[in-house]
């Protein structure tokens with residue numbers, strides 16, 4: 520089953536478009552959680568256990584594992600393997616390099632770690648993204664308009680254009696990514712902090728492209744506008760990623776139950792609007 524079908528199946532089964540980000544940060548862990556990779560492993564597994572019926576996907580960000588060196592890479596694999604097989608895993612590593620190198624990134628993510636989708640930086644162009652696109656069953660989640668304040672530095676730069684051509688770089692990225700979608704495996708990243716552009720981009724790319732929408736919660740993005748503007752005509756394919764606001768809600772031993780409560784609050788709103 521390809522990434523998009525697996526995603527839709529999990530979303531409909533759990534009645535949720537929430538993707539919980541699994542980004543371990545020792546400075547934010549509950550007081551009694553051991554700061555070793557063993558302690559962090561148990562922490563993440565407890566959160567997965569209490570949220571696995573509430574999500575359409577999980578998204579571990581590689582940086583939060585790489586910070587621990589070789590132990591962190593092993594932890595990443597352990598957590599990916601722990602996630603129930605029916606729930607898709609999006610690895611966030613924002614990869615992209617010359618084709619020869621991208622191929623190695625693709626092998627690492629899709630074959631060694633066995634994730635269902637990977638975030639990819641399109642800055643270097645098609646030959647750098649193609650090695651990922653060639654994995655027909657895997658999602659290639661292309662950065663389009665990111666959630667951070669400085670995304671304007673490049674992504675919102677006006678282009679010198681003719682009639683009917685994209686006016687800004689992020690619009691060109693969206694249009695180009697559509698042209699790369701021969702295997703029906705292209706997805707886009709559009710930040711929840713950019714609700715108007717999210718609506719505009721959903722119209723531009725149509726109903727078939729999954730959009731990963733990070734930035735709800737800690738970065739101030741709004742859930743309701745993200746769902747309204749990011750969903751397609753069927754009310755699907757807007758993947759709402761929340762990391763810190765689900766993971767780090769309590770420093771006490773009740774953290775897993777509190778993570779569930781926060782996830783449930785988000786999911787109740789998603790269900791109210793879309794299911």
Ligand code: OMP
Nearest residue numbers: 580611638665666710733737738761762763
């Ligand atoms: P929280 O702000 O804690 O919910 O985390 C957001 C997660 O999404 C982090 O792992 C970020 O690296 C990631 N992210 C963004 O925050 N903004 C983007 O534009 C793109 C991503 C991403 O690709 O997932």
